[in-house]
Amino acid sequence: MSQDLAERCAELVAELGLANPGTDVRIRPLTGGVASDIAVVETEQRDVVVKFALAKLKVAEDWFAPVHRNRAEYAWLKFAHDTCPANAPKIFGRSEALQGFAMELLKGEHVYLWKDRLLSGAAPDGEAAKVGGLLGRLHAVSSRTDFDRSAFRNRDDFHALRLEPYLSFTAGRHPDLAMRINGLAEALHGSDQVLVHGDVSPKNILVRDGTPILLDAECATMGDASFDLAFCLNHLVLKALHMPTNRDALCAEAQSLWNAYAPHVCWEAAADLEARTVALLPALMLARVDGKSPVEYLDETGRRRVRTLSRPLIAEPAATISDFIDILKKQARHQ
Template sequence: MRELTPDTTADYLRETGRIAPGVAASVRELSGGVSNVVLRVDVDGRPPFVVKQCRERLRVAVEWRARLDRIWVEHAVLRVLGSLLPADAVPSLLFEDRGEYLFAMTCAPDDAETWKARLLRGDADPAVAATLGDLLATIHVDAPGHPGFDPTLADTSLFDELRVDPYYRATARAHPRLESRFDALIAGMDLPRERRGLVLGDFSPKNILIHAGGLVLLDFECAHLGDPGFDLGFFLSHLALKRIHGAIDDRAFHALVDGFLGAYEARLGDRLGPAGEVRTRGIAHAAACLLARVDGKSPVEYLDAPGRDVARRSALALFDAVPDGWDAMIRVLDAEARRRG
């Protein structure tokens, strides 16, 4: 595979006929990813676009490799979501190169920034959270039956490689008393077909771009037909981490969670089984993901040592309490947040 860089991408695009000879082009690498190289290409006379190429070794502190064909999972998800979601909610595909493990897509507006960046500076708009809840439920419920759904997305092996093993099994090794709980949570994701949704596996603020005209969802290489509760817990753990960090206060945290969950459950209904069952699994995944972000293979980078302690205590308290609903989960998180205060 020819690994593209900002210095070599324009030549590659000319050699493959995607930029005409002699047309000026500039390339720069976009930040934020740990598993791919993402390059913005500006070409005279046409809109900018993005080239995304897979890398085998993920850019984290510990050794972590994943197979290159995961990029075609993302490609398959972009195809179905592009026709399922509102216009421009995901990038549009432009071309692909299977031999080089890359594809190109439209570029987000120039004023776009990650929702993570906004949250970390205290900009916590509950309307954004509500929109995300509605979009996620639409993806979970409607994507599996969509005509554009790729049957290969039923394969969960990449999700195991990129999430279950580095997050759940690695964290269980750090907390042996919870090993059986993690084992049960992993086994519980093997749901009957009618209760599975298209799970994104990386539905987090860093993969959501906000701009003046709306928002754009990114990064789908962990997607699979699976347990919707994982996406719920993964997303909620990120909101909890932002509060623990101090970027958002208690009131903003509650508003974000209420907006997200209210919109999600209104759209979901009982179409993937009883709402209470999805809720129970979501709470369990929230505890597991929260603990994984301090003691798994990919710890969150912005927490200090006291913050990591609060996140760890919060997760362990959720494991011990086994809350029976969202309100009970929030009460546990509130109690631990007050201890830091």
């Protein structure tokens, strides 16, 4: 742990009144994220998680983003906790000067990370449907005319964190698909229908007593609901390709996510949103092998498999999620 992180942690909990100034606190850095410094801080009052945004992300490619995105993340967590209290951590305050905040430490024998469970090969326990329902509720509330959008007018941050590293960068590596991929990015940049989380990934979803808790909202912005849907579905279908023995179960989870989400769509026709989701999904698949943030569990054979599936579907998208899944299964059987 760097001295700088230790000092920032101690200063933050003191500023937020979570520890007395000068009081010794125990700090344990957490690993796994690329966009922030995160640590557990043990104080006399309580144990909390603190998070500070990084200007340069921890990836091989040059990837920069403004640290003030920490403000939007905190606002998203507050919105989610106010809307669905069981599905978001408690928050304990934020420092504008330090660009950091403190939140509840989620732990216990009945808490697990959804990504770990998926990669372990364990049978799904209905997590995808619960996540789909949660996303649907949050998107629906944020689509209302009385929703306060003031904290989420940050589409340029979303471009820096998601559109450029995932879509624009990938388009540069696949010139024959560049027009199509860049078109998807431009459409996403121009949308402001609902509050988008921006990183709905199994690595950011803890399950506590059967209830999903969504974390890491530093990409939060007003945008297109299809991004959150496609981003999460992407992780399920990539793991379905990676884990043949669990393929049918993971594909069923992907369909369950959409089935649970769709009844909440009240701001447009659900079929229109589904079509945009399946158009974006293969581009995000390709981005996770050829973009700035490749998934760590695919070898070169797995990456080739993803390219073989995703490239034709970028050029000619499937009509529905069900159709997409059928194509995935058919191709996987012949590989």
